[in-house]
Amino acid sequence: MATAIEAITTLLTLCGLAYLLLALWSARDFGRHWRRRxxxxxxxxxxxxxxxxxxxxxxxxxxxxxxxxxxxxxxxxxxxxxxxxxxxxxxxxxxxxxxxxxxxxxxxxxxxxxxxxxxxxxxxxxxxxxxxxxxxxxxxxxxxxxxxxxxxxxxxxxxxxxxxxxxxxxxxxxxxxxxxxxxxxxxxxxxxxxxxxxxxxxxxxxxxxxxxxxxxxxxxxxxxxxxxxxxxxxxxxxxxxxxxxxxxxxxxxxxxxxxxxxxxxYDLRGYWDHQLRWSRSTRDSRKLGYVGLGITYALPWAMMTCIASGFELWSFTLLSIVLLARVSVALTVGVGILRDEQVLRDLWLLPIRDLWGLVFWIWSFAGDTVLWRGERFRLQDGRIARVQSA
CATH class of the missing domain: 3.90.550.10 (Spore Coat Polysaccharide Biosynthesis Protein SpsA; Chain A)
Known part of the structure; x- marks a missing residue:
């Protein structure tokens, strides 16, 4: 069982790393498109x-x-x-x-x-x-x-x-x-x-x-x-x-x-409600793409690989590579394209943010209700209906 878990988390980490490299390529393509336009x-x-x-x-x-x-x-x-x-x-x-x-x-x-x-x-x-x-x-x-x-x-x-x-x-x-x-x-x-x-x-x-x-x-x-x-x-x-x-x-x-x-x-409740509404809205809008979103959280998967492998040296090497790629994406898009100086201030929060992102992705499949401007709605195929209070 331990070997199977290690194999699964390693595979997910490698898929996440491939996504990060693709994100870097995509950001470069966007920048070049507007420079030559x-x-x-x-x-x-x-x-x-x-x-x-x-x-x-x-x-x-x-x-x-x-x-x-x-x-x-x-x-x-x-x-x-x-x-x-x-x-x-x-x-x-x-x-x-x-x-x-x-x-x-x-x-x-x-x-x-x-x-x-x-x-x-x-x-x-x-x-x-x-x-x-x-x-x-x-x-x-x-x-x-x-x-x-x-x-x-x-x-x-x-x-x-x-x-x-x-x-x-x-x-x-x-x-x-x-x-x-x-x-x-x-x-x-x-x-x-x-x-x-x-x-x-x-x-x-x-x-x-x-x-x-x-x-x-x-x-x-x-x-x-x-x-x-x-x-x-x-x-x-x-x-x-x-x-x-x-x-x-x-x-x-x-x-x-x-x-x-x-x-x-936000307090924790406000953050949770907003992120869950965002996640479930995306899930309903881009069903197939959203299923694959889970592999994009390479950093949490790499951390889990370290644990699953018993903290083998190779797993730390993989974590280091993933961390380098993740920070590169954050700086290329957040600072290079968006000019968001907050990214530099809060860069140390990236692992925490990605762990939360994975939690919201998993939990988004657990229901179909969202909170929007103080009202609760049921979400189905992108459409919303008010949830009646008991």
């Missing part, structure tokens, strides 16, 4: 749609960053709330006063079109948008002044139907400072999630999904993909929308513009 001036008018609910950390700073765009075309920002009594409405009014020259509108989305309040609001906001090019992103996203310029430029190629953007998670302090749990999530985004996105892009010859950090598209591609209405029951609406636009014959482009999302000061 000629910038084509293309600045059509754009409507930015931002559904909001409540007030999140750094949300207002994200709003301000959108108002400060250095973009040659015209743009507007359309905010959507389910009720005008939402606390976010006051923040949007404050934004209007600070940036009177920026076209800002607030839409009250009173219709309830499906389980996903976010997508329900987006459907109603889209009706109010003036322009043919649409950019959707989450309420807490912070962007650079050149965000629109870089995100919209790929649409100069008529084959591009969607542009999405890589992102990093900015851990923000709570009453007791930045928590270890928020550091683990931020580290996971830059060194685990984004390398996975780049690897999927390489293996599949391009993306077949979108990232909620940025969903840019024109109305023609959106219409051919079926619009937003069919997504009102989906949890991973960003993934599903990109998938449908790709299925309609368009390219989904991952641009080089990196944006920031906010990672709150």
């Amino acid at each position: 000629d910038a084509v001036p293309y600045t059509p008018d754009v409507s930015i749609l931002k559904p909001v609910k409540g007030v999140d950390p750094r949300m207002y700073a994200g709003f301000v960053s959108h108002c400060q765009q250095q973009y040659a075309g015209a743009f507007e920002i359309v905010f959507g709330v389910s009720s005008i009594a939402d606390p976010a409405a006051a923040e949007i009014e404050r934004l209007r006063e600070e940036f009177p020259e920026c076209p800002i509108r607030l839409v009250e989305c009173s219709e309830h079109l499906g389980t996903s309040g976010k997508v329900s609001n987006l459907v109603q906001m889209l009706r109010e948008a003036r322009y043919a090019h649409i950019v959707i992103n989450d309420s807490d996203i912070c962007v650079s002044p050149h965000y629109l310029t870089h995100v919209i430029a790929p649409f100069a190629d008529a084959r591009v139907g969607m542009v999405t953007a890589p992102y990093l998670g900015r851990a923000v302090p709570g009453p007791n400072g930045i928590t270890g749990w928020s550091k683990l999530e931020s580290l996971g985004i830059s060194t685990d999630f984004m390398p996975g996105v780049l690897t999927a892009r390489k293996l599949e010859g391009g993306l077949r999904f979108g990232l909620g950090s940025t969903l840019a598209m024109d109305r023609t591609a959106l219409s051919k993909a079926g619009g937003l209405e069919p997504l009102v029951e989906f949890l991973a609406d960003d993934y599903e929308l990109g998938k449908r636009i790709a299925a309609a014959g368009y390219r989904v482009e991952l641009c080089a513009e990196v944006v920031e999302t906010t990672v709150p000061a």
Whole structure:
């Protein structure tokens, strides 16, 4: 039995090492793609749609960053709330006063079109948008002044139907400072999630999904993909929308513009709920690919190989090689591509983050419920239904 366990963990470690090398190759390919790409001036008018609910950390700073765009075309920002009594409405009014020259509108989305309040609001906001090019992103996203310029430029190629953007998670302090749990999530985004996105892009010859950090598209591609209405029951609406636009014959482009999302000061419960929702959402969206995700946790498998082998010298050699490859991926993607300085600060947490990642991957198969904005939902084939309280 001990020999069998040792053989299994060694095989999984070697598979994980192969994945890490593939992730490095994929990151290099992404960097080379954008270095050799000629910038084509293309600045059509754009409507930015931002559904909001409540007030999140750094949300207002994200709003301000959108108002400060250095973009040659015209743009507007359309905010959507389910009720005008939402606390976010006051923040949007404050934004209007600070940036009177920026076209800002607030839409009250009173219709309830499906389980996903976010997508329900987006459907109603889209009706109010003036322009043919649409950019959707989450309420807490912070962007650079050149965000629109870089995100919209790929649409100069008529084959591009969607542009999405890589992102990093900015851990923000709570009453007791930045928590270890928020550091683990931020580290996971830059060194685990984004390398996975780049690897999927390489293996599949391009993306077949979108990232909620940025969903840019024109109305023609959106219409051919079926619009937003069919997504009102989906949890991973960003993934599903990109998938449908790709299925309609368009390219989904991952641009080089990196944006920031906010990672709150999680406690253990908050970290667990968010990571489990993320894991189960991915499991439901990419069923076959998600099954194989377990082998990507090379570092935990290498540690288990050391234990299973009785701490033989060769197992420590294998662990050292895996650790070198894992750190290389973290630095290449997290620092080299995303420019996330938090990675250097928290690099020592990589083994802990990967152990947690493996735990969430295993536990994601143990159920189909997720917690989202304080409500519990049952997840099936990407669709969500509220779980009734007993």
